Amino acid sequence: MADGGKYRLRRHATLTGAPKGGPVHLEKHQPHFQATSYNHLNGGIERHFEPVLASTIENPVMQAIFSFASNLFGALSPFSTWHVELHQFRIEAVQNGGKPTPEGVHRDGVDFVLMVLIKRHNIVGGETSILDRDGRTLAEFTLVEPFDAAIVNDERVAHGVTPITRLDPDQQGLRDVLVLTFRRK
Numbered sequence: 001m002a003d004g005g006k007y008r009l010r011r012h013a014t015l016t017g018a019p020k021g022g023p024v025h026l027e028k029h030q031p032h033f034q035a036t037s038y039n040h041l042n043g044g045i046e047r048h049f050e051p052v053l054a055s056t057i058e059n060p061v062m063q064a065i066f067s068f069a070s071n072l073f074g075a076l077s078p079f080s081t082w083h084v085e086l087h088q089f090r091i092e093a094v095q096n097g098g099k100p101t102p103e104g105v106h107r108d109g110v111d112f113v114l115m116v117l118i119k120r121h122n123i124v125g126g127e128t129s130i131l132d133r134d135g136r137t138l139a140e141f142t143l144v145e146p147f148d149a150a151i152v153n154d155e156r157v158a159h160g161v162t163p164i165t166r167l168d169p170d171q172q173g174l175r176d177v178l179v180l181t182f183r184r185k
Contacts, residue, residue: 007098009090013052015066017082017182021074024066024084026057032085034109052086065116065178072151073112073182080184085110087181093123093166093173100175105131105160110183113152113159117143118176125164126175130157143177154181 014027031046056062066084073082091098120126120143128150130139138157143150152159166173 007092007094007096008100008102009092010049011052011056011088012049013057013086015084015086016185017070017074017084019074019081020078021067021071024070024082032087052088056088057086062178065114065180069112069114069180069182072114077111077184080111083183083185085181087179089175089177089179091126091164091175091177093164093175097125097163097165098173098175099163100126100161100177101159105129105135105158107158108154108181110154110181112182113150113154114178114180114182115143115150115152115159116178116180117148118146118178120144120175122167122171122173123164123175124167125162127162129160129162131159132157 012032014030015024016027017024029051031048033046069084070082074080089100091100115128127140127142129137130150130152131137133156135158141150150159164173164175
C-alpha cells in the first residue's frame with residue numbers, strides 16, 4: 001500500500017460479461033489499473049495481484065454471484081459488453097487497524113460496483129457510506145452477515161468504508177469482501 005500499510009490482501013481476476021445478462025467469461029490474468037483521478041493513493045500504476053483461484057471462479061456460489069450481477073447490470077444497460085473485475089479483499093485489523101478503503105470516499109471509475117461481505121471476525125467498524133456528487137451522505141450501513149451486499153452506480157455516487165479494529169486484541173480480526181466492478185466496453 002502506498003500509505004505503508006500491511007493490512008490488505010487481494011486476489012484479482014478480469015472477466016468479460018456478455019450483453020443482456022449473458023455469461024461472464026474469465027480472461028487472461030492481467031494487472032489492475034485505476035487512474036489517479038479515482039484513486040489518489042494507489043492509482044496511476046499497474047498493480048499486480050495473485051489471481052483468483054480457479055476453484056473460486058468455478059464455485060457454484062461464485063457463478064451465482066456472477067449471474068446475479070450480469071443480469072442486474074445487463075438489465076440496466078442491455079446492449080453493453082462488460083469489462084468485469086473481481087477483487088477478493090481481506091482487510092486485517094492489525095495493531096493500528098485496517099482500512100477497507102485507504103483512499104477514503106471514492107469512485108472506482110466504472111459503471112457499477114457490487115460489494116458482497118463474505119466474513120467478519122472479531123472486528124468493529126467497517127461502516128459503508130454512500131455519498132452523492134456533492135458529498136452529501138445518502139446512506140450509511142454496515143455489512144454484517146455473509147452475503148450482505150451493496151450495489152453502487154459508480155457514475156452517480158461515491159462510496160467508502162470506515163477502518164476496522166479488533167474487538168479482542170488477542171485474536172485475529174478480519175473483513176473478507178468480494179467486489180465486482182462492471183464497466184461498459
